[in-house]
Amino acid sequence: MTRVYLAGPEVLLPDAVDIGRRKVELCTRHGLIGLYPLDNAIDPTAKDASLRIFRGNEAMMIEADAIIANLTPFRGPGADAGTVYELGFMAGGGKLCLAYCNDPTLYADRVRKFTTVDKQAGRLADAAGLTVEDFGLSDNLMMIHALELHGCALVTPRQAPADIWHDLTAFEVCVRMAAERLGSAPAPASS
Amino acid sequence: MTRVYLAGPEVLLPDAVDIGRRKVELCTRHGLIGLYPLDNAIDPTAKDASLRIFRGNEAMMIEADAIIANLTPFRGPGADAGTVYELGFMAGGGKLCLAYCNDPTLYADRVRKFTTVDKQAGRLADAAGLTVEDFGLSDNLMMIHALELHGCALVTPRQAPADIWHDLTAFEVCVRMAAERLGSAPAPASS
Numbered sequence: 001m002t003r004v005y006l007a008g009p010e011v012l013l014p015d016a017v018d019i020g021r022r023k024v025e026l027c028t029r030h031g032l033i034g035l036y037p038l039d040n041a042i043d044p045t046a047k048d049a050s051l052r053i054f055r056g057n058e059a060m061m062i063e064a065d066a067i068i069a070n071l072t073p074f075r076g077p078g079a080d081a082g083t084v085y086e087l088g089f090m091a092g093g094g095k096l097c098l099a100y101c102n103d104p105t106l107y108a109d110r111v112r113k114f115t116t117v118d119k120q121a122g123r124l125a126d127a128a129g130l131t132v133e134d135f136g137l138s139d140n141l142m143m144i145h146a147l148e149l150h151g152c153a154l155v156t157p158r159q160a161p162a163d164i165w166h167d168l169t170a171f172e173v174c175v176r177m178a179a180e181r182l183g184s185a186p187a188p189a190s191s
Numbered sequence: 192m193t194r195v196y197l198a199g200p201e202v203l204l205p206d207a208v209d210i211g212r213r214k215v216e217l218c219t220r221h222g223l224i225g226l227y228p229l230d231n232a233i234d235p236t237a238k239d240a241s242l243r244i245f246r247g248n249e250a251m252m253i254e255a256d257a258i259i260a261n262l263t264p265f266r267g268p269g270a271d272a273g274t275v276y277e278l279g280f281m282a283g284g285g286k287l288c289l290a291y292c293n294d295p296t297l298y299a300d301r302v303r304k305f306t307t308v309d310k311q312a313g314r315l316a317d318a319a320g321l322t323v324e325d326f327g328l329s330d331n332l333m334m335i336h337a338l339e340l341h342g343c344a345l346v347t348p349r350q351a352p353a354d355i356w357h358d359l360t361a362f363e364v365c366v367r368m369a370a371e372r373l374g375s376a377p378a379p380a381s382s
Contacts, residue, residue, distance in 0.1 A: 012321040014312065044314075050326035054336035075305060075317065076267025082331040084272045088279020089337075092286075114266060114305075121205065123235075126266065128356075130203040135241035140273040145245035146280075165319075 002182045003033045004175070005061050007087065008070025009080035010165055011037055022168060030175045031184025035060045061089055065182055066096035068174045071139055071154065072164055073103050077110035078139045087143060097151030098178055100170035101138050104156045108134040152177045193373045194224045195366070196252050198278065199261025200271035201356055202228055213359060221366045222375025226251045252280055256373055257287035259365045262330055262345065263355055264294050268301035269330045278334060288342030289369055291361035292329050295347045299325040343368045 004027055010019045020036035027034030037057045042049050061067070067090040074080035079101070091097050103110070108124065111117055116127045124132040137144045138154055147154050155174055161167030195218055201210045211227035218225030228248045233240050252258070258281040265271035270292070282288050294301070299315065302308055307318045315323040328335045329345055338345050346365055352358030 009321060012324070014314075014320065014322075044326075050324075050328060050332040051336050054332050054340075057333065058337075074321070075269075075302065078266075078272045080331075081269045081272065081275045082333040084275045085279040085282075085331065085333040085337070088276040088281075089283035090279075091276075092280035092283025095283075111266065123205075129205065130200060130265070130356075131205075133203070133241075135235075137241060140271075140276065141241040141245050142248065142273040142276040145242055146249075146276070149245075165321075 001033050003035055003064045004178055005064035005067045006034050006036045007067055007083045009074045026172050026175050030179040032179055035064055066178050069099040071099045071101040077114050091146050097147055098174040099147055100155040100174050102164040103160055107139050108132050192224050194226055194255045195369055196255035196258045197225050197227045198258055198274045200265045217363050217366050221370040223370055226255055257369050260290040262290045262292040268305050282337050288338055289365040290338055291346040291365050293355040294351055298330050299323050
């Protein structure tokens with residue numbers, strides 16, 4: 001049965017375990033096995049907690065046939081670095097890549113919320129003088145085009161949902177696409 | 192001869208081409224071929240510019256034996272998403288991974304500069320209520336432990352250099368480690 005690694009910074013929410021349960025259930029409903037990185041199962045105060053979390057996540061990714069990454073902006077204008085690393089890792093390993101972003105705005109517009117953006121010498125630049133990538137994309141071009149070319153295009157809602165960290169509508173679209181692409185076992189008739 | 196992909200957001204600086212030249216020269220001096228993603232060689236106003244940049248970068252990564260990623264914080268408390276994706280991609284493809292960060296501070300301390308951080312119900316949380324990962328690491332645990340386990344540990348200076356985007360001291364430490372790990376052709380006697 002097809003296994004899907006469920007990446008995203010929602011593992012850092014107080015109700016991370018519940019969100020994971022809902023994500024895994026949606027996978028089951030579409031005939032897939034969802035693998036959710038339950039960071040919370042490891043005592044975060046243990047001396048080697050971060051290394052144990054890494055090993056657990058990596059083992060799950062190696063076991064998985066696909067990834068569904070939550071690229072909703074996190075502590076800045078773009079996606080969470082851990083999630084982005086995992087998307088790259090799965091792409092590099094030739095696995096099917098899917099992702100969603102619950103913020104439908106464009107990257108260049110989001111950068112303005114976090115830093116001064118000016119037109120400098122004909123280019124858009126941030127306060128540190130680095131060019132703001134203005135390609136009309138939702139996030140960094142490496143993720144967006146990797147998804148288009150090697151998986152399924154990024155899923156975004158037309159309007160941001162009221163609760164960007166708990167709304168799973170865009171996530172379920174990804175689950176459906178993963179099931180279509182990878183095949184899925186039919187859910188039992190009673191469900 | 193060994194090829195190293197040189198990832199980092201410095202491609203967004205006005206003097207990106209010069210920085211790339213200096214990085215490639217340092218590689219040559221250590222017997223390696225540096226592959227620098229010259230985003231600037233593609234007209235950024237072309238209709239399919241972002242896709243062409245993606246294809247160029249991906250082709251370079253596939254050709255490369257290793258990556259040296261610049262994880263210096265970019266538009267937030269952590270590394271640039273494009274660079275992180277590329278690090279993940281190379282790790283997923285089983286390539287040697289190296290990286291440096293010109294900011295020696297810890298991730299949890301950097302988060303405080305960008306958002307309110309409070310102790311909530313016994314855990315450190317940001318303004319959105321998401322736990323701040325406080326493992327005493329420089330950036331997200333996925334990158335830090337991937338480097339330790341599958342490449343070389345992240346290189347950071349003791350003190351931040353005066354110019355974090357142009358100082359290549361930590362980069363050169365990575366080049367030297369890559370040359371030791373992968374073997375290198377001796378530089379010509381005249382150099």
